[in-house]
Amino acid sequence: xxxxxxxxxxxxxxxxxxxxxxxxxxxxxxxxxxxxxxxxxxxxxxxxxxxxxxxxxxxxxxxxxxxxxxxxxxxxxxxxxxxxxxxxxxxxxxxxxxxxxxxxxxxxxxxxxxxxxxxxxxxxxxxxxxxxxxxxxxxxxxxxxxxxxxxxxxxxxxxxxxxxxxxxxxxxxxxxxxxxxxxxxxxxxxxxxxxxxxxxxxxxxxxxxxxxxxxxxxxxxxxxxxxxxxxxxxxxxxxxxxxxxxxxxxxxxxxxxxxxxxxxxxxxxxxxxxxxxxxxxxxxxxxxxxxxxxxxxxxxxxxxxxxxxxxxxxxxxxxxxxxxxxxxxxxxxxxxxxxxxxxxxxxxxxxxxxxxxxxxxxxxxxx
Amino acid sequence: xxxxxxxxxxxxxxxxxxxxxxxxxxxxxxxxxxxxxxxxxxxxxxxxxxxxxxxxxxxxxxxxxxxxxxxxxxxxxxxxxxxxxxxxxxxxxxxxxxxxxxxxxxxxxxxxxxxxxxxxxxxxxxxxxxxxxxxxxxxxxxxxxxxxxxxxxxxxxxxxxxxxxxxxxxxxxxxxxxxxxxxxxxxxxxxxxxxxxxxxxxxxxxxxxxxxxxxxxxxxxxxxxxxxxxxxxxxxxxxxxxxxxxxxxxxxxxxxxxxxxxxxxxxxxxxxxxxxxxxxxxxxxxxxxxxxxxxxxxxxxxxxxxxxxxxxxxxxxxxxxxxxxxxxxxxxxxxxxxxxxxxxxxxxxxxxxxxxxxxxxxxxxxx
Numbered sequence: 001x002x003x004x005x006x007x008x009x010x011x012x013x014x015x016x017x018x019x020x021x022x023x024x025x026x027x028x029x030x031x032x033x034x035x036x037x038x039x040x041x042x043x044x045x046x047x048x049x050x051x052x053x054x055x056x057x058x059x060x061x062x063x064x065x066x067x068x069x070x071x072x073x074x075x076x077x078x079x080x081x082x083x084x085x086x087x088x089x090x091x092x093x094x095x096x097x098x099x100x101x102x103x104x105x106x107x108x109x110x111x112x113x114x115x116x117x118x119x120x121x122x123x124x125x126x127x128x129x130x131x132x133x134x135x136x137x138x139x140x141x142x143x144x145x146x147x148x149x150x151x152x153x154x155x156x157x158x159x160x161x162x163x164x165x166x167x168x169x170x171x172x173x174x175x176x177x178x179x180x181x182x183x184x185x186x187x188x189x190x191x192x193x194x195x196x197x198x199x200x201x202x203x204x205x206x207x208x209x210x211x212x213x214x215x216x217x218x219x220x221x222x223x224x225x226x227x228x229x230x231x232x233x234x235x236x237x238x239x240x241x242x243x244x245x246x247x248x249x250x251x252x253x254x255x256x257x258x259x260x261x262x263x264x265x266x267x268x269x270x271x272x273x274x275x276x277x278x279x280x281x282x283x284x285x286x287x288x289x290x291x292x293x294x295x296x297x298x299x300x301x302x303x304x305x306x307x308x309x310x311x312x313x314x315x316x317x318x319x320x321x322x323x324x325x326x327x328x329x330x331x332x333x334x335x336x337x338x339x340x341x342x343x344x345x346x347x348x349x350x351x352x353x354x355x356x357x358x359x360x361x362x363x364x365x366x367x
Numbered sequence: 368x369x370x371x372x373x374x375x376x377x378x379x380x381x382x383x384x385x386x387x388x389x390x391x392x393x394x395x396x397x398x399x400x401x402x403x404x405x406x407x408x409x410x411x412x413x414x415x416x417x418x419x420x421x422x423x424x425x426x427x428x429x430x431x432x433x434x435x436x437x438x439x440x441x442x443x444x445x446x447x448x449x450x451x452x453x454x455x456x457x458x459x460x461x462x463x464x465x466x467x468x469x470x471x472x473x474x475x476x477x478x479x480x481x482x483x484x485x486x487x488x489x490x491x492x493x494x495x496x497x498x499x500x501x502x503x504x505x506x507x508x509x510x511x512x513x514x515x516x517x518x519x520x521x522x523x524x525x526x527x528x529x530x531x532x533x534x535x536x537x538x539x540x541x542x543x544x545x546x547x548x549x550x551x552x553x554x555x556x557x558x559x560x561x562x563x564x565x566x567x568x569x570x571x572x573x574x575x576x577x578x579x580x581x582x583x584x585x586x587x588x589x590x591x592x593x594x595x596x597x598x599x600x601x602x603x604x605x606x607x608x609x610x611x612x613x614x615x616x617x618x619x620x621x622x623x624x625x626x627x628x629x630x631x632x633x634x635x636x637x638x639x640x641x642x643x644x645x646x647x648x649x650x651x652x653x654x655x656x657x658x659x660x661x662x663x664x665x666x667x668x669x670x671x672x673x674x675x676x677x678x679x680x681x682x683x684x685x686x687x688x689x690x691x692x693x694x695x696x697x698x699x700x701x702x703x704x705x706x707x708x709x710x711x712x713x714x715x716x717x718x719x720x721x722x723x724x725x726x727x728x729x730x731x732x733x734x
Contacts, residue, residue, distance in 0.1 A: 158582060158593035158612040161530070165622060167654065168661065211578050213597040213722075215525060215604050226525035226622070228604050230580040230595045237582050237595050239606055245525040246622035247654050247666055255532055255593070255613035271662055287534065287614050294535065295638055299614055354721045355580075 015041045016320035019077045019101075021068065021092060022084035023047040023056040026106055029271040030081055031060045033312035039320035046071045068092065072099035079104065079129070079323060081316070087183065090115040090122075097126040104131045104319045108194045108343065109336035111185065116340050117365050123333050131319040131329045132336035134198040135311035140277040141263045142199055144304055145254060148261065148284070149203060155258030160203055161239040162196035163251045164188070166267065169225040169244025178244075179221045185347030186214060187223040188242035196240050197342045198331070199252065204233040206338060210345040211355040229346045240346070260285040261304075273312035282306055337365060382408045383687040386444045386468075388435065388459060389451035390414040390423040393473055396638040397448055398427045400679035406687035413438045435459065439466035446471065446496070446690060448683070454550065457482040457489075464493040471498045471686045475561045475710065476703035478552065483707050484732050490700050498686040498696045499703035501565040502678035507644040508630045511671055512621060513570060515628065515651070522625030527570055528606040529563035530618045531555070533634065536592040536611025545611075546588045552714030553581055554590040555609035563607050564709045565698070566619065571600040573705060577712040578722040596713045607713070627652040628671075640679035649673055704732060 018040050020027045027045075034040050044063040045056050057064040065071035071080075072095055079102035082092055089110045096103045103123070109132045110116045123130045136142060148154040165188065168178070177183045184190040189212070201207060209232040214224030225245050231238035250265040262283045269279040281303065288300035321327035341361040349356045385407050387394050394412075401407050411430040412423050424431040432438035439462060446469035449459055456477050463470050470490070476499045477483045490497045503509060515521040532555065535545070544550045551557040556579070568574060576599040581591030592612050598605035617632040629650050636646040648670065655667035688694035708728040716723045 156612070158610050159532075159595065159608060161528070161606075161608060163528070163620070165526075165627075166661070167624075167664075170624060209580075211580065211597070211722075213576075213578065213599055213604055215599075215602075226604055228526065228597045228606050230578070230597060232580055232582075235582075237580055237593055239528075239595050239608060241526060241528060241606060243525050243622050245523070245624055247627045247652050248664075249620075249622070249627055249652070251620075253530070253616075253618075255610050255616070257534075257537060257612055260532075260614045260616055266666060268662055268664060268666065285614050285616070294533070295635055297534075297615075297635060299633060299635065355578075 015039060016323050017041055017043045017076055017078045019043055019065070019071050019080050020045040020056065020062070021047070021071070021080050021082050023052050024083060026083040027056065027081070028059070030083065030312060030316070033273045033310070034316045035060070037313060037317055039317040043077055044071060044074065068095060072096060072101060078102060079319070082106065086111050087115070090118040093119050094122040097122040097128050100126070100128065102129040102319070102323050104133065104316060106133045107198070107336070108190070108340050109333070110340065111183070111190060113344060113361070113365055116337055120333055120337060120365065129319065129322045129329060130333050131315065131322070132331050133315060134195070134331045134335070134339065135273070135315045136195045136199050137202040138309060138311040138314050139265065139280060140306040140309045141265070141280045141282040142202065143309070144282055144306060145252065145261055145263060146203060148259065149256070153258060154254065154256030154261060157204065157236050157254060157256045159237045159239070159255045160200055161241070161253040162200055163241040163249055164192040164196050165241070165243035165246050166192070166248040167244070167246060172221055172225070172244070174220045179223045181223045184223065185344070186212070186227045186242070186350050187225050188244045189224070189227040189229070189346060190343060193227070193229070193240055193242040193346070194339055194343055197339045198335070200231060200238045200240065201338060201342065203254070204236050204238060207231040207233055207238065207342045207358055209355050209357055210342060210349050212346045212349040214350045224350065227350065231342070258286065274308070274310045276311060277306055277308040280306060341365065382406060383690050384408055384410045384443055384445045386410055386432075386438050386447050387412040387423065387429070388414070388438070388447050388449050390419050391450060393450045394423065394448070395426070397450065397679060397683070400640045400677070401683045402427070404680060404684055406684040410444055411438055411441065435462060439463060439468060445469060446686070449473065453478050454482065457485040460486050461489040464489040464495050467493070467495065469496040469686070469690050471500065471683065473500045474565070474703070475557065475707050476700070477707065478550070478557060480711060480728070480732055483704055487700055487704060487732065496686065496689045496696060497700050498682065498689070499698050500682060501562070501698045501702070501706065502640070502682045503562045503566050504569040505676060505678040505681050506632065506647060507673040507676045508632070508647045508649040509566060509569065510676070511649055511673060512619065512628055512630060515626065516570060516623070520625060521621065521623030521628060524571065524603050524621060524623045526604045526606070526622040527567055528608070528620040529567055530608040530616055531559040531563050532608070532610035532613050533559070533615040534611070534613060539588055539592070539611070541587045546590045548590045551590065552711070553579070553594045553609070553717050554592050555611045556591070556594040556596070556713060557710060560594070560596070560607055560609040560713070561706055561710055564706045565702070567598060567605045567607065568705060568709065570621070571603050571605060574598040574600055574605065574709045574725055576722050576724055577709060577716050579713045579716040581717045591717065594717065598709070625653065641675070641677045643678060644673055644675040647673060708732065
């Protein structure tokens, strides 16, 4: 986590002044999520395309800049919300850090290990606050699963299975970046799996080793469209299943000695972050009546109440509070890099056919 | 599958005369399952322990034999229901085949590959009807999943995840055979996983390759108590999760291009085979409303009706009809051996840390 103490800009109690960089679909989702927040205000925006820029500025009532340089030179901007494509994260973050602007960036922090290295070097020592958008762990159900582990109510956890799939691969055409194993290693593994990798590490601690299998069932598409990964943690096992070939699914199954937990999310509600939790469900199964005869034991399933939160807004507000010095960023450089290391260990296992140590990937990224 | 045409005993329309060999808990479950069937009748029983033998004979109204030899010499016995421990399957089946008695045996057919080889040799050419108890595929939900694949209603299947766990490992003591990695490789992988291996091969065809990870989280227990396996099929991926460390679970999740299916079974109802299906649930999730915007697609989940069946009774009656020449055994030697080969590929991967070809295990068993 990046300390907020040496933050070069903004130490008062007024709202953190944001600039949106990259103005695609996700920039709009984020802008809606933090609209009206007492912690932040949107000052300006930038993307290369002038029409898209003007449209975003009009829709969200902010200024616009014609270049990243002019945006970074403004003294009424404290922080950037970066939603440019993954392979452009490194140069944008380097420029922001050099200009002393704090950075919130979409996940994954980068896919390419050289990019990850550049980002870590740029952020380290710059004094900026850096946050990576892994908001899934802020879902009410994930917070409750973590609480049930920490409190001991779930007992010792031996396995967690995390699945994230949707039907995007059914529309995939040759030449689409998602069909490119370099831009998106393992296809849905990179685009969807990264969410669950963060969830698994949030629940179980750092993963040590990954082994993966993939399937490329369509001619003309070089990338895998369905991938399974086994992950070894200190005291438990993880499974990650990702596919682009079936109606959407987002589930976590946790096996504890005292309880079994199942979490389900209707991901079509993902981008409406104030309503996401209302479309989720967490159930807990326990042995309600024990018996010497295993067949006479009775299971009881009950639903765990999930008070609604707002995963995207919370994340941006925590980022703002960290800039103000009153909070710490939960998913900073170290956590974001760790997630990419697990992703790349799984992706490398896909092509090499054997287990890959996460530590080897981290060593390649270097310090 | 073993043809019934050359069956050496029983070709009429009267009931097939059974002998129960091995009189533990499962022999009683089976005897209750086929009690009153028009296809079979229980004539005699055998186990070494005289009290247990007398008690079984009294409870189920059958005769008893003081040795396997005397039982096999009877001409009023057509077939054996074998529920002796796995490591005693081979000698019992060899003796039965030599005596021309048909054999139904509990799963797995054997764990040790040398035993598997002996059993295949004993059955092959003997002319007896041989059936292995993999009744999970006869559950109403499994039959319906298979139908939804075969009919095309589920679309192309990319992944199936199968999980089977219970809390038995929490009671495990040093010296228990279940704690022994040779008697029960991968612990719950052998004892529970074999059920789901048959289900996965039933749904997806033969598995080609397995890679596994295990966890031995308790001091003093050499065996793994939680195991994850990835399986490669011709056109799809499989995941198998097994644990002995959490309240019971038995689930299958199938990802098809047209539908996602989820099956859940309360395994505490397993041995009451006429009631098992009433404690299961199959749901189908489809995209009910399409849209160019992925976030605007609407998922619909509905429950698939599951007419009740009787997985154990059906299996024994099919065995009897195969002896009578009017049916074929669904899970014969070839299917049973194939399941053990997948099991042993996964178990070997656990100790060796890399993927293992199922074909290599089959080659070791030989022809």
